[in-house]
Amino acid sequence: MSAAQTGTTPHYYVPQPSHWPIVGSVALLLMGMGAAFWMNDVAAGRYMLGAGFIVLLVMLFGWFGTVIRESEGRLYGKQVDASFRWSMGWFIFSEVMFFAAFFGALFYVRNLSVPDLGSLGGKLVWPDFAAGWPSVGPYVKEQFTPMGAIGIPLLNTIILLTSGFTLTLAHHALKENNRGGLKFWLFCTVALGITFLGFQAYEYVHAYQDLNLKLTTGVYGSTFFMLTGFHGAHVTVGAIMLTVMLVRAIKGHFTPDHHFAFEAAAWYWHFVDVVWLLLFVLVYWL
Amino acid sequence: MVRNQAKERAGRRRVGMAGIAALLSPGIALAAREWNLQPPVTTIAQQQNDLHVFIFWICVVIFIAVFGVMFYSIFRHRKSVGHVPAQFHENTLVEIVWTVVPFLILLFMAFPATKTILAMKDTSAPDMTVKITGYQWKWGYDYLQDGFGFYSSLKTPLAQIENREPKGENYLLEVDNPLVVPVDAKVRLLITADDVIHAWWVPAFGVKQDAIPGFVRDTWFKAEKPGVYRGQCAELCGKEHGFMPIVVEVKTKAEYATWVAAQKAKVAAAADDPAKVWDLRDLVARGEKVYAANCVACHQASGKGVAGAFPALDGSKVVNGPVAEQRALVLNGKQGTAMASFRQLSDTDIAAVITYTRNSWGNKTGEAEQPAAVLAARK
Amino acid sequence: MSSIPHDHVAGHDHAHDHRPSGIARWLTTTNHKDIGTMYLIFSFAMFLVGGCMALTIRAELFQPGLQVVHPEFFNSMTTLHGLIMVFGAIMPAAVGFANWMIPMLIGAPDMAFARMNNWSFWLLPPAAILLVTSLFVPGGAAAAGWTLYPPLTIQAGMGTDLTIFAVHIMGASSIMGSINIITTILNLRAPGMTLMKMPMFCWTWLITAYLLIAVMPVLAGAVTMLLTDRHFGTSFFNAAGGGDPVLFQHIFWFFGHPEVYIIILPAFGIISEIIPVFSRKPLFGYASMVYATAGIAILSFIVWAHHMFTTGMPLAGTLFFMYATMLIAVPTGVKVFNWLATMWKGAMTFETPMLFAVGFLFLFTMGGFTGLVLAIMPIDVQLQDTYYVVAHFHYVMVAGSLFAFFSGAYYWLPKWTGTMYDEKIGQLHFWTSFVTFNITFFPMHFLGLAGMPRRIPDYAQQFADWNLVASVGAFGFGLSQLIFLWAVIKCATGSGAKAPAKPWEGGTSLEWTLPSPAPYHTFETPPVVK
Numbered sequence A: 001m002s003a004a005q006t007g008t009t010p011h012y013y014v015p016q017p018s019h020w021p022i023v024g025s026v027a028l029l030l031m032g033m034g035a036a037f038w039m040n041d042v043a044a045g046r047y048m049l050g051a052g053f054i055v056l057l058v059m060l061f062g063w064f065g066t067v068i069r070e071s072e073g074r075l076y077g078k079q080v081d082a083s084f085r086w087s088m089g090w091f092i093f094s095e096v097m098f099f100a101a102f103f104g105a106l107f108y109v110r111n112l113s114v115p116d117l118g119s120l121g122g123k124l125v126w127p128d129f130a131a132g133w134p135s136v137g138p139y140v141k142e143q144f145t146p147m148g149a150i151g152i153p154l155l156n157t158i159i160l161l162t163s164g165f166t167l168t169l170a171h172h173a174l175k176e177n178n179r180g181g182l183k184f185w186l187f188c189t190v191a192l193g194i195t196f197l198g199f200q201a202y203e204y205v206h207a208y209q210d211l212n213l214k215l216t217t218g219v220y221g222s223t224f225f226m227l228t229g230f231h232g233a234h235v236t237v238g239a240i241m242l243t244v245m246l247v248r249a250i251k252g253h254f255t256p257d258h259h260f261a262f263e264a265a266a267w268y269w270h271f272v273d274v275v276w277l278l279l280f281v282l283v284y285w286l
Numbered sequence B: 001m002v003r004n005q006a007k008e009r010a011g012r013r014r015v016g017m018a019g020i021a022a023l024l025s026p027g028i029a030l031a032a033r034e035w036n037l038q039p040p041v042t043t044i045a046q047q048q049n050d051l052h053v054f055i056f057w058i059c060v061v062i063f064i065a066v067f068g069v070m071f072y073s074i075f076r077h078r079k080s081v082g083h084v085p086a087q088f089h090e091n092t093l094v095e096i097v098w099t100v101v102p103f104l105i106l107l108f109m110a111f112p113a114t115k116t117i118l119a120m121k122d123t124s125a126p127d128m129t130v131k132i133t134g135y136q137w138k139w140g141y142d143y144l145q146d147g148f149g150f151y152s153s154l155k156t157p158l159a160q161i162e163n164r165e166p167k168g169e170n171y172l173l174e175v176d177n178p179l180v181v182p183v184d185a186k187v188r189l190l191i192t193a194d195d196v197i198h199a200w201w202v203p204a205f206g207v208k209q210d211a212i213p214g215f216v217r218d219t220w221f222k223a224e225k226p227g228v229y230r231g232q233c234a235e236l237c238g239k240e241h242g243f244m245p246i247v248v249e250v251k252t253k254a255e256y257a258t259w260v261a262a263q264k265a266k267v268a269a270a271a272d273d274p275a276k277v278w279d280l281r282d283l284v285a286r287g288e289k290v291y292a293a294n295c296v297a298c299h300q301a302s303g304k305g306v307a308g309a310f311p312a313l314d315g316s317k318v319v320n321g322p323v324a325e326q327r328a329l330v331l332n333g334k335q336g337t338a339m340a341s342f343r344q345l346s347d348t349d350i351a352a353v354i355t356y357t358r359n360s361w362g363n364k365t366g367e368a369e370q371p372a373a374v375l376a377a378r379k
Numbered sequence C: 001m002s003s004i005p006h007d008h009v010a011g012h013d014h015a016h017d018h019r020p021s022g023i024a025r026w027l028t029t030t031n032h033k034d035i036g037t038m039y040l041i042f043s044f045a046m047f048l049v050g051g052c053m054a055l056t057i058r059a060e061l062f063q064p065g066l067q068v069v070h071p072e073f074f075n076s077m078t079t080l081h082g083l084i085m086v087f088g089a090i091m092p093a094a095v096g097f098a099n100w101m102i103p104m105l106i107g108a109p110d111m112a113f114a115r116m117n118n119w120s121f122w123l124l125p126p127a128a129i130l131l132v133t134s135l136f137v138p139g140g141a142a143a144a145g146w147t148l149y150p151p152l153t154i155q156a157g158m159g160t161d162l163t164i165f166a167v168h169i170m171g172a173s174s175i176m177g178s179i180n181i182i183t184t185i186l187n188l189r190a191p192g193m194t195l196m197k198m199p200m201f202c203w204t205w206l207i208t209a210y211l212l213i214a215v216m217p218v219l220a221g222a223v224t225m226l227l228t229d230r231h232f233g234t235s236f237f238n239a240a241g242g243g244d245p246v247l248f249q250h251i252f253w254f255f256g257h258p259e260v261y262i263i264i265l266p267a268f269g270i271i272s273e274i275i276p277v278f279s280r281k282p283l284f285g286y287a288s289m290v291y292a293t294a295g296i297a298i299l300s301f302i303v304w305a306h307h308m309f310t311t312g313m314p315l316a317g318t319l320f321f322m323y324a325t326m327l328i329a330v331p332t333g334v335k336v337f338n339w340l341a342t343m344w345k346g347a348m349t350f351e352t353p354m355l356f357a358v359g360f361l362f363l364f365t366m367g368g369f370t371g372l373v374l375a376i377m378p379i380d381v382q383l384q385d386t387y388y389v390v391a392h393f394h395y396v397m398v399a400g401s402l403f404a405f406f407s408g409a410y411y412w413l414p415k416w417t418g419t420m421y422d423e424k425i426g427q428l429h430f431w432t433s434f435v436t437f438n439i440t441f442f443p444m445h446f447l448g449l450a451g452m453p454r455r456i457p458d459y460a461q462q463f464a465d466w467n468l469v470a471s472v473g474a475f476g477f478g479l480s481q482l483i484f485l486w487a488v489i490k491c492a493t494g495s496g497a498k499a500p501a502k503p504w505e506g507g508t509s510l511e512w513t514l515p516s517p518a519p520y521h522t523f524e525t526p527p528v529v530k
């Protein structure tokens, strides 16, 4: 696996100086400071946050636009392609670890802190707390209904699994240079993703209105909404990625042997899928 | 006073010299206790000390061996003495040796450590139990079997801290109400906290246990010698973290019994009748003391608070508005802020401090809050 | 020249040289050397900022009583000092070395993702701005220690939110930087440069990058939970809602312990480059060095709770974490012994890089031993949250990482600037640093043993002497660092002897085949390694 393997492009492509990174930094500075101000009721915060977000969008369009042009301009050889593969893989690993922190928190509260609060020692502070799961902890007194697994969550599981399947069909179509199939199956995948998000939004409204299950509903609400919420955010990002791939497919991008962007988006989508399966089992079911 | 400080400094310099001398010759060193673990008065602390000495000397020996080799090499294998470099770069045997030998040394260390840990974790069969609660910034002690309890906070005057007076002997290590325990009794501690994490630590007992709000952790000690032992809060708990010491008085069994009896009598006498109706002036006078003990740290003596962190009470809407709201706030605190619940204070104290804040600085409501109202507001 | 065909597009070079000038060059650069330089300068600037905070701490602790700052501000100083030194000074310095050296050491044209590389760097200044701004907002900067334990952090004001976002941004920077480094090392090595022929520095960084990718997201998760607990009513760390403050400690140290090896492994790498060169002898036990590094990294994931021995863990947990922690001494020992064996029967000379390397070895090992003492749980119960811990980690981080980075800087400055550093200045820097370092931090062992807690602005009388000594030492150590600045400025401005391509007799790695200063673009045509 040494350097300078034969490829269509002979050298390793090193891009020209670019202003997109610094634009991105300005965006994150604005967003970080804006969010901190906003959360502490400083008037300017909302506007800074909004401005930062817009700058970030501009940056993402500009940067990815450049990358797409470079890719379509065949500046990337086999070796650059390999770099992209390594990097996407490890990026997804870092995302896995991010979710691991929240799954770890769920594990910890269910198996350690809640039982501890209800233990003999805990009685000294919380005399009438009975440990169990789901739990809102000893102080919060509200009643709520936990989210069941059958119903929307099960439906959503089926939707996401199906979308993983349609995405694979799209990939096969791409490799067989079946452009129609590619576009059709990709479209189905995006549509399923959006349906999933729609259901999830509905489920949240239901939780808030009918089940009295909120982000503030003790540690059950915290872990439930943070895990499913971050997952939903990742589905959104994945759906956007796939939409971009769809647009590019329509524009005639990708060839059967040069389409890593598509594969990267697909990897990401499968990762989101797997996280959902864990969520389904650990958050909704057990 | 000036002379006093000079003496203090000279004294310190002398100790400093002793310390340096101590470094050079371990013999004299034992006298100056500012550079080693404090003298233990429990078996656990004794074992900890022994372990430390044991590990320390092993490390010293390894260190000398390893760096003996290095310095030998540095002096003999240098270019300036004309040494010609060898070119070896592998030797499986020595590599195995220096992997296995340290491992064995570690086993050797782990064995006594494990024994001590087993002893430390054994909180069974105590002679008495004290519940300890950490607050920002004082300790609460509850004698569960005897049904009384009290707070213990720093006694060192502010003037000493701000260098306006010479510092006393137990500067920062003195409290108004020390924890009192009998000698040779296994005391089980149930440790918790009210606001943030603190840690209850007395070096001479070899006990350090984090006090975690909402959770109860237990540990124990059995002091073998009467005396006064001092420690400090050992977990960052906010701005007064450096100012919440722990003092434990270990008394003989007889002295302890007398102390408990006196304590019980005091509690009985101090219990105010919540039905008593007070007049404004008495409440304000009492409230000022309660305020100084509980509220000044945040809201300041001037009532002006600390901008951005602690609101001013002087001119505050809550303090000048309907009393019920302030009563509820002081009783229950405000979740998620530093404003904790003060329901541990007596009804009279709460009534007094409310009255005080409503009639001090620029606040002139003229209202006298009565203990009965506070009692009624407790749910 | 090479047996493998690798064509080279000539026109490409010219395109590169149309780089913008002035500030725009630095804002937009995609050159690993420019970016490395910016990392190193940034890191040194942050070191000075964090150092000034340390001096504020030491000034307050010069004598008992409150003289210089208020307790709350003191806590902010401690917190920001820790955060800035770790995330602003040490980690970026390591990345700076990686940027400059890894492409040159493996014969790559640049980093794998040159544009993203620029972003990894340019995320740091915004993070630093957030941290420094936090000092000026109402309520003051974060003051709960660099470990940000709740519930104390939950109480604090806006400064804490700025800190949390700064941590997010620095985390993103680290993750991107690590992905870049991993990809570069795995994919861009010159022909013939097999993994087991790579210079040790590349290995330690490869492993460090894995650690970073694994733990920075966990830290991001932890501070995100803090943020929602603070502002959106979640109860992760609040017992009242069924959460647990100790949960935060578990998540934090799951990041935090690997983090300390993130800090030390690149330093190990630099030392492994330098000792063989100045001993004129190949590195002893290359393969076992690689395995030891990997072993340290793997073990680092299962020892985190040694920072939590006093939280009252169950017996089994306590024993497990104590044993696992002690085990780390074995692979670390292997590294130390390998370095010694490299020196053994060499022909050593002691230019500044070697002096710092030997200083590193000596003092790091001491810090390692105090780490081992802390790992023995019954002793840790006496020492946790005391100045003994402060002494331990400054020995491994200042005399460890920082000294190694000084060593590396003197070693490679001739290559970077084309000018030899002034040997006299370098030696002076080493000796003043070495002496004042020990004056500052050695007495802290005594303070800790005698029972002085950390993070306190004022202390009891019996701690007065050693604090006085430490404070004097700290100012001396701070001043000594200005000598380094002087040495670097002399090199950067070209005042000094012209450096040959290979200033060190024993140098064997690829960077010494290049002219000094290294040209803007190197190895666009991969060299072939035999």
Ligand code: HEA
Pocket (backbone or CB within 6 Å): B059, B062, B066, B101, B102, B103, B105, B106, C147, C260, C261, C263, C264, C306, C307, C325, C326, C328, C329, C330, C332, C333, C334, C336, C364, C365, C366, C367, C368, C369, C370, C371, C372, C374, C375, C376, C380, C383, C384, C385, C389, C392, C393, C396, C397, C400, C401
């Ligand atoms: C560069 C950073 C670095 C490194 C490398 C280390 C290395 C080690 N650390 Fe350290 N540590 C920190 C940075 C680091 N640490 C920091 C920052 C903190 C405090 C955080 C905070 O609370 O703010 C801390 C705190 C800390 C604690 C918690 C203390 C407390 O708060 O109560 C403990 C406890 O076990 C510990 C242990 C160790 C051990 C066993 C090692 C081992 O890796 C050391 C191994 C090395 C050797 C042992 C020497 C060489 C070996 C030989 C020569 C072989 C032969 C030796 C024997 C067989 C004994 N460290």
Ligand code: HEA
Pocket (backbone or CB within 6 Å): C047, C048, C049, C050, C051, C052, C054, C055, C057, C058, C078, C079, C081, C082, C083, C085, C086, C090, C144, C145, C146, C147, C390, C394, C397, C398, C401, C402, C440, C454, C455, C456, C474, C475, C476, C477, C478, C479, C481, C482
């Ligand atoms: C790698 C990281 C690193 C580095 C390099 C340092 C460097 C130093 N640290 Fe650091 N320190 C930490 C990491 C680091 N520290 C961490 C993680 C903590 C824990 C924080 C916490 O508890 O949350 C800590 C805590 C800590 C404490 C304990 C504070 C407390 O518990 O309240 C102290 C006290 O002495 C201290 C001192 C110093 C000193 C004197 C230096 C010196 O080496 C600094 C030298 C540098 C300079 C001084 C700047 C350069 C010089 C100038 C700008 C010129 C001007 C100088 C003069 C006029 C003299 N540090």
Ligand code: CUA
Pocket (backbone or CB within 6 Å): B134, B135, B137, B197, B198, B199, B233, B234, B235, B236, B237, B238, B240, B241, B242, B244
């Ligand atoms: Cu209480 Cu520190």
Ligand SMILES: [Cu+2]
Pocket (backbone or CB within 6 Å): C256, C257, C260, C303, C304, C306, C307
């Ligand atoms: Cu650790």
